[in-house]
Amino acid sequence: xxxxxxxxxxxxxLIYRLDADLMGIILLSLKVSLTALLIGTVAGxxxxxxxxxxxxxxxxxxxxxxxxxxxxxxxxxxxxxxxxLSRRGPLGSxxxxxxxxxxxxxxxxxxxxxxxxxxxxxxxxxxxVIRQAAATLGASQFQCTVAVIKEARYAILSAIMAxxxxxxxxxGAILIVGGNxxxxxxxxxxxxxxxxDKGDFAVAIALGIVLLCVSLSVNAVLYIISRRGRVGQxxxxxxx
Amino acid sequence: MGMTLQxxxxxxxxxDNVIFDACSYTFKDSMAYAIVGPNGTGKSTFLRMCALxxxxxxxxxxxxxxxxxxxxxxGIMRRxxxxxxxxxxxxxxxxxxxxxxxxxxxxxxTEIEQRVAALLKLVGLHDKMKRRALTLSSGxxxxxxxxxxxxxxxxxxxLDEPTAAVDTANYKAITDILLSVKHSMKTTIIxxxxxxxxxxxxxxxxxxxxxxxxxxx
Numbered sequence: 001x002x003x004x005x006x007x008x009x010x011x012x013x014l015i016y017r018l019d020a021d022l023m024g025i026i027l028l029s030l031k032v033s034l035t036a037l038l039i040g041t042v043a044g045x046x047x048x049x050x051x052x053x054x055x056x057x058x059x060x061x062x063x064x065x066x067x068x069x070x071x072x073x074x075x076x077x078x079x080x081x082x083x084x085l086s087r088r089g090p091l092g093s094x095x096x097x098x099x100x101x102x103x104x105x106x107x108x109x110x111x112x113x114x115x116x117x118x119x120x121x122x123x124x125x126x127x128x129v130i131r132q133a134a135a136t137l138g139a140s141q142f143q144c145t146v147a148v149i150k151e152a153r154y155a156i157l158s159a160i161m162a163x164x165x166x167x168x169x170x171x172g173a174i175l176i177v178g179g180n181x182x183x184x185x186x187x188x189x190x191x192x193x194x195x196x197d198k199g200d201f202a203v204a205i206a207l208g209i210v211l212l213c214v215s216l217s218v219n220a221v222l223y224i225i226s227r228r229g230r231v232g233q234x235x236x237x238x239x240x
Numbered sequence: 241m242g243m244t245l246q247x248x249x250x251x252x253x254x255x256d257n258v259i260f261d262a263c264s265y266t267f268k269d270s271m272a273y274a275i276v277g278p279n280g281t282g283k284s285t286f287l288r289m290c291a292l293x294x295x296x297x298x299x300x301x302x303x304x305x306x307x308x309x310x311x312x313x314x315g316i317m318r319r320x321x322x323x324x325x326x327x328x329x330x331x332x333x334x335x336x337x338x339x340x341x342x343x344x345x346x347x348x349x350t351e352i353e354q355r356v357a358a359l360l361k362l363v364g365l366h367d368k369m370k371r372r373a374l375t376l377s378s379g380x381x382x383x384x385x386x387x388x389x390x391x392x393x394x395x396x397x398x399l400d401e402p403t404a405a406v407d408t409a410n411y412k413a414i415t416d417i418l419l420s421v422k423h424s425m426k427t428t429i430i431x432x433x434x435x436x437x438x439x440x441x442x443x444x445x446x447x448x449x450x451x452x453x454x455x456x457x
Binding site for chain 2 (some may be wrong): 028129130133135136137139145
């Protein structure tokens, strides 16, 4: 019990003093996860929208693949990317292995299917009557699409936040392709693994607290978004 | 000047049921028409075809301005509108909902402000313009939908069951608004209803769907 109490005491001190190493790890984590999220969003939302609006061959097969990839084990992504980026791999000459760029690529791969699937569901969830209302008011096809995406905005934001939640807690892929190098590729989750192995629980607990705060913040934002989104749902079309 | 709507040899089937067959009718400009009949006779389908939301299986739907037939280059979709029974409320303010049709037409803000304010006054929602539209009652929503449809000054105004699911006060308000539109705007009005009293009050002509045809009563 003393170990835990002492660990927490030291952890709070580290956070209170804004320990430089700790801050470096936190900032790198946020940089990696937010950049990956940005890439996942920029690629994922339009893909989800295209799957919803366009007639695409093998659409349902693609959606099934995306839904399956939502549960993709991060270590598998890490392994795949490691094989691609290692010296003997096809992209080895780029020298990306054990860099933050490799970690961003890995997390983007994890974020993409989440954003695609949930954005697709969000856009598809907007009642057909909204598209028709826009059309009957003279909106062009593009303007109708914009109207629908606007109506789905809260649910799309939820999708993005859900992806961020997964990325911030992810450890398998970044550990494999990042290598957990101090000051270069060490992020919150990989540092917790290392510090726990070393028995330096204070740092591990401090990082754990920060990670929990990040998760709590994400959940709080998700809650607010989902509340606003609930108001945004349109009533179903009544066929007379 | 309103617009004339002419349907010729219209055919529409739905799950092997023939709803319209060789149906021809002309809705003359600046007149008010009611399509009456019980649910399931095809009134809504007919309006949706006229609003170009649904394609007929056969036949033609022509829009005439005087003697001239309009085509796609005349921007028909921007000159007609259909108020659906479920209004399709955008998750924004009442003001923005009514302004939507003007915004997609890239009207100036001052023009939008004036028109939206005047229409919200007409439908009795002037004091609720900043409210979130989804919090309106069903009667208020219907009136907002009417203001939104009128904002674009349609040459053909189609309404699908405009008084369904509204209370007596809103029923009277909607009836008054439609009468006011009929007398003050040169708009062709076509509305579907199962309410014969409403049809008698507003329409110049009352038609019914019978054996796949539109018949005047």
